[in-house]
Amino acid sequence: MDYALIWYALIGLAVLIYVVLDGFDLGIGVLFPSAHSDNERDMMMNSVAPVWDGNETWLVLGGGGLFAVFPLAYAVVMPALYAPLIIMLLGLILRGVSFEYRFRTKRGKFLWDAAFFLGSLMATLTQGMMLGTLLQGITVEGRAYAGGWFDWLSPFSLFCAFGLLCAYTLLGACWLIMKLPDDLSGRYYAIAKRWGLMMIACIVIASAWLPLSNALVFERWFSFPNVILFLIIPLAAGLCVWQLFASLLKHKPLRAYLFAIALFVLSALGFGVSTFPYLVPFALTYTEVAAPDSSLKFLLVGAVILLPMIIAYSAYSYWVFRGKLKHGEGYH
Incomplete structure (x- = not known):
């Protein structure tokens, strides 16, 4: 059994789930300044209050799993991404702090609103830059990073940062359509269409x-x-785009949200097709950077036990807090 391949798939799955789940609340942070009132901003934050911190569990799983299962990949990739990674973590910290503090102040609320937006923007853009850096490849010599401090800052990585900003904002708009009361959610259909078009471009x-x-x-x-074999991915993406905009035009927010997620999944498949079997593109394969099989088997036992538990409590929290918010209810 190829335990390294199993872990390659599990780490990829954890990162994909993080991107999908944390993507919509980062998108809400990006949309924060566009809210028309303080009440609308309260409800935007209340729509993600029960789930936002649980969404980041998957980031910890992806990063921690990479360190434990593919230590050489961790040692090579981290020096290439230190700067954007630190900025991303600072952005996530800023979001978390502002989330708690803005509900406990009145005079300084505007500062925490700005912090929530800035933290969301920082995290989104740096994640896109890291994605672009991995896609364009990392310079490796002698199983060690051999690039410069600013290799992560390139035209392609900046373009990927903008693309991820569009994608997250689309997810955030679709989420708000589902969760906000009807008198507040209507205008987000146009916002979702606009950001969706930019994401597709x-x-x-x-x-x-x-x-x-x-x-x-x-x-x-x-x-x-x-x-011929991989043609199915762009064809499926075209179908999802059609269904996404059809759902937005027909005011079917759940369908629109699900087809937006489907585009993320297809993009992840495209990433996998482009880089497999490299875990450090395009220098080291997943077998070259994997820990010994004995370690992989031991860790896999824990993953088999814990992953269903994480999925179960995450799904339960979304189920409990399903449906639209009402004015005056939520996190205080």
């Missing part, structure tokens, strides 16, 4: 930019018979 441009700038990725996607 970014996906199309990135899908052309990456293979044209990387011969390995180009060969992976366009060599025969891969070009």
